[in-house]
Amino acid sequence: MARAGLTAERLTLAAAELADELGFHNLTVSALARRFGVKPAALYSHVRDAQELRVRVAVLALAELAERAAAALAGRAGKDALVAFADAYRGYAKEHPGRYAAGQIQLDDETAYASAARRHAEMTRAILRGYDLPEPAQTDAVRMLHSTFHGFVSLETQGGFARTPREVDVSWARTLDALDSVLRNWPPDEPGGQAA
Amino acid sequence: MARAGLTAERLTLAAAELADELGFHNLTVSALARRFGVKPAALYSHVRDAQELRVRVAVLALAELAERAAAALAGRAGKDALVAFADAYRGYAKEHPGRYAAGQIQLDDETAYASAARRHAEMTRAILRGYDLPEPAQTDAVRMLHSTFHGFVSLETQGGFARTPREVDVSWARTLDALDSVLRNWPPDEPGGQAA
């Protein structure tokens, strides 16, 4: 019997494809083995267990996403940078829903540190350079941006916006307009009240 | 042997508790049966299968969340309403992470229609009444608000903000300030450019 030529890397890549096709939660050792025409037990020489497989896909996804985001950001500033980054983020999630879902799992501190998670934070801060926010506000803005991107993409891929006719692309664009607007005019720490 | 007195309702409630304790993805028929001191097969007289159990928890969660949000909204308007609604949303997710996660699963159109999903959309629109947005922008704003709330809460419960020292509560408050600000000053359809 010819060997299948399994390695941790090939398994990870195939697992990522499987996740994109079937959904991350349908990524199983058995399904992956099937794809290689091999018995499930064969995978355990290359990967400790199912959880390690998931973590590997997560790390791959974070790296790919960081790569894309970095490319999108290159040479841009201000709103251009904001939109390019956001579009890269959303585009990746739509092209690779399984990988994107993988990227959301909890990584232990060590794995997260070694992964591209840091690069994401740095890039988001790079966007904010165009908006000139002082430090504590900058952290808040990073969190708000990340929340909005992730929330929108996550709701969209789960069909959360499907029941309203308006084009999702338009709402996305308007949301980015709104984020740009609020970053250019970040509210002061003591809000002055809510007068019209 | 005394009977356990199972009903679909009691199972659903216990399933919700189980999900909050162990995480939604650890909600299994077996674990639930164990909690009632009963064999797994016993549950199948009351609930069609594991998926129905999950859907029931989702519908329960959406209803509870709508209840809370409605109470928070009562008698408030403008930023007060925004903050109360958002806090109710986040509070529920933190108190009931398993239920909250359940609320994110895809419901078929019929179930979704019968569920509280509509009430959520209506309440978000009610918040916007205080901000006087014309219609297509209103839909965009609803989507942005929902995205930001969901994204923030989802990242927070998954530990996404844990690696930065700043208090998450403060970032949440500042994010709501920012949303209030952008709603009061919603950008026009043709953005005028990005001058400082």
Add this chain to the structure above:
DNA sequence: GCAAATGCTTAAAGGCTTTAAGTGATGGAG
């Protein structure tokens, strides 16, 4: 060309889901 290492299979145990058939408790009718 042979031995050692490596890669995959077989075997097996344990858990989860789900269906079908069986048993015992409960409650309503006489």
Add this chain to the structure above:
DNA sequence: CTCCATCACTTAAAGCCTTTAAGCATTTGC
């Protein structure tokens, strides 16, 4: 009050998944 029908739960069993251990075969290096 008692008997019987119904309903609630158990037992049994099949199928799929994960994971470990042991075995066989293929490749590699000397």
